[in-house]
Every structure is written in structure tokens, then in C-alpha cells.
Amino acid sequence: MEAPLEKLLDGTEEPPCLLVADTFLLEAAVRVAGRRNIPVAAFWPTSVAMFTLYQHLHLLEQNGHYNLQLSEANDVRVDYVPGLSPTSLHEILGVFNGLHDFILPKFREAFSLVPKTQCVMISSIYELEPQALDRLRAILKTPLLTVAPPTSNVAHGPSHHVDQDYIKWLDGRPEDSVLYIAFGSHVPVSPQQMDEVMAGLRETGVNFLLVARSNTDGLKELRGDKGFVVPWCDQVRVLSHRSVGGFWSHCGWNSTKEGVMAGVTFLTFPFYGDQILISKLIVEDWRIGLKVKERHDEALVPREKIVEVVKKIMDPNHNESKEMRKRAKEMKERVLENGSLGENIDSFVKVIRSVSKNQ
Known part of the structure; x- marks a missing residue:
């Protein structure tokens, strides 16, 4: 250099x-x-x-x-x-x-x-x-x-016009009922893992908005009647939407800050580098999320595990979920106030x- x-x-x-x-x-x-x-x-x-x-x-x-x-x-x-x-x-x-x-x-x-x-x-x-x-x-x-x-109003992704039907879809969902899923823009999820993700999500019956960088048409066929699949979205706007209650994230630092600022709970899914330590911050230090993978190098997370953590994080009546949601809201307020x-x-x-x- x-x-x-x-x-x-x-x-x-x-x-x-x-x-x-x-x-x-x-x-x-x-x-x-x-x-x-x-x-x-x-x-x-x-x-x-x-x-x-x-x-x-x-x-x-x-x-x-x-x-x-x-x-x-x-x-x-x-x-x-x-x-x-x-x-x-x-x-x-x-x-x-x-x-x-x-x-x-x-x-x-x-x-x-x-x-x-x-x-x-x-x-x-x-x-x-x-x-x-x-x-x-x-x-x-x-x-x-x-x-x-x-706070941030910066949209993530390509600077071109994007159909925002997903916002209308979010508008029609109950408060805190949608799980937003985005795995970042650098590391693709294997087709085998994506099959397990989609099967697990369908089994939970939870509303979800999934950002998929590729094979969006194929994933739309697998989503069922509870899901919405897009190639890109305005992440800050989505996380701040009243219907979004959870964020399944690869734990990139910018995404993590945006999730904290929105006051949502997390499902962590790190791939490498700082994402691994950030997942640890979310789950162990801040206690506002759950790990999807017990170990970051786990080759394939089965649908049964996905069903377990998605149901727990998105159930407003689950005691652990209640506590995490409370801490997430408190953390948001603390950051914005101070x-x-x-x-x-x-x-x-x-x-x-x-x-x-x-x-």
C-alpha cells in the first residue's frame, strides 16, 4: 500500500x-x-x-x-x-x-x-x-x-429501485410477529443448509421475511404461506418495522448495531472472523439472543434445531423470550438516550x- x-x-x-x-x-x-x-x-x-x-x-x-x-x-x-x-x-x-x-x-x-x-x-x-x-x-x-x-437511515444493498411489496406485506402482519432473516452479502449458505432452514421455518408456522442473494425463485416455492422472500431490502427500515420481533443474523457488526438500535432479539448464525465474537456478545454478554449453531463451525444445522430456536425466540409468552425482549428494548433505550x-x-x-x- x-x-x-x-x-x-x-x-x-x-x-x-x-x-x-x-x-x-x-x-x-x-x-x-x-x-x-x-x-x-x-x-x-x-x-x-x-x-x-x-x-x-x-x-x-x-x-x-x-x-x-x-x-x-x-x-x-x-x-x-x-x-x-x-x-x-x-x-x-x-x-x-x-x-x-x-x-x-x-x-x-x-x-x-x-x-x-x-x-x-x-x-x-x-x-x-x-x-x-x-x-x-x-x-x-x-x-x-x-x-x-x-441511529442510521443508510440503506444496505445496490443503489437501484427495488420493489417494496415487502413493506406492504410487513404492514399486514401483527406486531413483533415477523422473524427477519439475512445472512450477509459475502458468504453463501449451502443449498443443503437452506433446505433445512426453509423446512424448519415452515414447520414453526412463524411469519418470516428472508433476504436471499440467489435462488430467490426456488426459495419462494419453498416458503409456504407465512414467508416472504426478497433479493434485497432496506434493512434499517425493516428492523424498525412494528411487525418485526426477531433478527436471524450472520452477526456482521453493522447488522448487529442496527438490530440493537431497533430493539429486536437475535438468532445468531456466524460464519467466520469477528462474527463469532459478536455472536458471543449477543448471546452471553447482552443476553438478547440465542445461537442457532452450538459451534460456529457446525457443518449443517438440522431443521429440528431450527424449529426449536425459532419457536423459542418468537414466542412472546415464553419466559426466556420475554426476558430477552425486555433486555433488547432496554438496551435500545439506553443507547439512544446516552x-x-x-x-x-x-x-x-x-x-x-x-x-x-x-x-
Whole structure:
């Protein structure tokens, strides 16, 4: 990244007062900016929990867990990472699965450069991860600013006109009765797993809105009379709809924040990376969801398991579901009432002004 970054900076009329770089790309940014005497700020696009885990990879090494393969994971709960509640070793190794040979050492090098930055902007909200953020702030001297907005009107997906019959369909469903299902845009669900998903959903009799990136026609044939299948939707609008009471999610960080902001409960279905740790936050720390997969690398979740968790999460009279719905609503209110985005943006402006004066 150094050469293209140098070329980009050569083409600017005036040198920037601050260079913002994704934390994974800090090595190139710090080198180039250092040669040009430009301060650097780091941006982190996912959870504070993931940031603190990367920041403390040396503790995994000290405890003999860093170089283990996923197949070597046992039932140990890792409790030595500051700000991270006890987490299964299997989940932590799943986060780093496949990265050890080349990528993970580069990530470690990037995180070693965090102290050389003016601040770190984290795409989170303080009220979602207060313990992790407080511990991280106590350890690092670099200012940490949470910069995720407490609300969002950004639609996800292609910027073209989309038939919004699904909104009319939602309008006709009872309050909190619809399970919204979206598995993200990067990892396709296998046809075998999708068959189990559709069979399980039909058996539950629950209303559901499913976003499927492919084979929408085939899935429409399998949906029964309770389901609606679309290739894309305005996710924020759907999650905020009065009829949506649950979110079956791959646990991408943006989707998770949007679900929390909508006050819905979750069914977690992570595939890899940070999604695994975010699923753990939802189920164990926030206690506003259930796992569809007992282990993230489970090859195939049978329809019987799907029926069990869908019925439980969507039953308003189930005691566990009641408690989760209550906590989800409380979490939404806490975030919206106390969201600290404004003051953190002000702090970032102060950082820019401070470094500008010193140039």
C-alpha cells in the first residue's frame, strides 16, 4: 500500500493535516506519513471486543493458545484478555482460523503501531461495550473514540429501485410477529443448509421475511404461506418495522448495531472472523439472543434445531423470550438516550485542530 499512498499524496494540492487509516493498514500509513511528517489516526470498523483481542494477541501466546489450530480447541474459557468476558477457546481460535501463516503476523505488526497514532476511531457505541472500552482506555495512552451513530437511515444493498411489496406485506402482519432473516452479502449458505432452514421455518408456522442473494425463485416455492422472500431490502427500515420481533443474523457488526438500535432479539448464525465474537456478545454478554449453531463451525444445522430456536425466540409468552425482549428494548433505550457520538466527533475535531496547530 505504500506506493499507491505515496502517489495519492503527491497528487494533493496541499498536504493533509491528518491521515486516517484502517487499523490493519497502519504499517503502510505510519511509514508514509512519518516520512512526510503527517499525523495518523486509526479507524477500526468492528467491535471494541475484537480490537482488544487483537491488541492482546501476546497474551494468547503467553498462555500457549496463539498457535493452536481450531481442531485443537478444548472447553477452556479464556479469561485473561482485559475487557473481554470469559470466552471459549474454540470461539477465539475460530476468529483467527486460517490467518496464522501470513496475515495474523501482519495484523500484530499493525496493532503494535497503534501508540504512534493520534487517536483510534472505533465504529462502536460506548453503551454497547462499556467494560471493554474502559479497560482499553486504561491500558492505551492513545485516545479511543466511539464514532458509530446511534441511529442510521443508510440503506444496505445496490443503489437501484427495488420493489417494496415487502413493506406492504410487513404492514399486514401483527406486531413483533415477523422473524427477519439475512445472512450477509459475502458468504453463501449451502443449498443443503437452506433446505433445512426453509423446512424448519415452515414447520414453526412463524411469519418470516428472508433476504436471499440467489435462488430467490426456488426459495419462494419453498416458503409456504407465512414467508416472504426478497433479493434485497432496506434493512434499517425493516428492523424498525412494528411487525418485526426477531433478527436471524450472520452477526456482521453493522447488522448487529442496527438490530440493537431497533430493539429486536437475535438468532445468531456466524460464519467466520469477528462474527463469532459478536455472536458471543449477543448471546452471553447482552443476553438478547440465542445461537442457532452450538459451534460456529457446525457443518449443517438440522431443521429440528431450527424449529426449536425459532419457536423459542418468537414466542412472546415464553419466559426466556420475554426476558430477552425486555433486555433488547432496554438496551435500545439506553443507547439512544446516552449515545455519545456527538461528544466524540467533537473530540476528533479537537484532535485535527491540535495537530494542525503543530504543523
